[in-house]
């Protein structure tokens with residue numbers, strides 16, 4: 651199906667919109683595992699998810715009809731499993747660039763793949779890769795972005811939305827198309843071996859890069875400075891002049907106070 655507001659080659663060209671589903675990631679994975687082939691770039695977008703999934707087994711809550719909750723299918727067979735964090739980088743940059751004209755310089759990527767505005771979370775992603783040997787066969791990329799939701803419940807304390815920032819509603823489909831077009835551009839950079847560009851740009855967009863802040867790891871709070879993200883996605887934090895430590899996802903928490 652051709653969608654004319656999607657000006658890219660393939661991301662979002664096959665757009666399937668569903669009123670209600672448990673989780674768009676589950677829907678896309680189930681469709682694929684039932685041997686229903688879907689073209690690369692297929693996007694499943696839901697108005698409402700009743701069991702949206704976040705990172706670390708968390709739930710993803712989103713007011714029905716107000717936000718973007720969608721999953722994208724990519725087939726990054728050119729990418730070795732060891733380099734799978736490059737896909738996270740490319741997708742994060744695509745979401746970032748899709749939002750940047752709207753939101754400006756306060757927009758950041760919080761390692762590994764949260765989208766932040768100032769100190770609040772605007773969105774996140776759940777990337778589920780299907781591996782075949784040392785290659786990635788398929789990738790189901792679930793993205794949740796808070797767009798037109800005016801208020802958030804107490805149990806989502808650190809959330810914000812485009813509406814809270816700009817005080818106006820945005821057209822969800824237009825925003826989706828901008829994000830899809832930018833994801834496609836970064837994905838094609840990766841495919842064209844422009845890995846250094848992807849890695850350098852990701853680093854330059856990072857929340858708290860080269861700034862002194864408080865972190866928690868293993869129950870200990872410490873002040874440190876993010877200096878780098880290694881090729882494999884590990885975060886590098888400088889504790890003092892001659893100590894740099896490396897952290898994988900779940901090993902470090904950012905403390906906002």
Ligand code: BTN
Pocket residue numbers: 672673674675676699701702703704705706708710718719720721764773774775776791792793794795
């Ligand atoms: C996070 O915890 O930051 C990741 C959130 C990812 C949510 C999106 S919404 C669309 C897709 N379907 C899901 O069930 N989760 C992802």
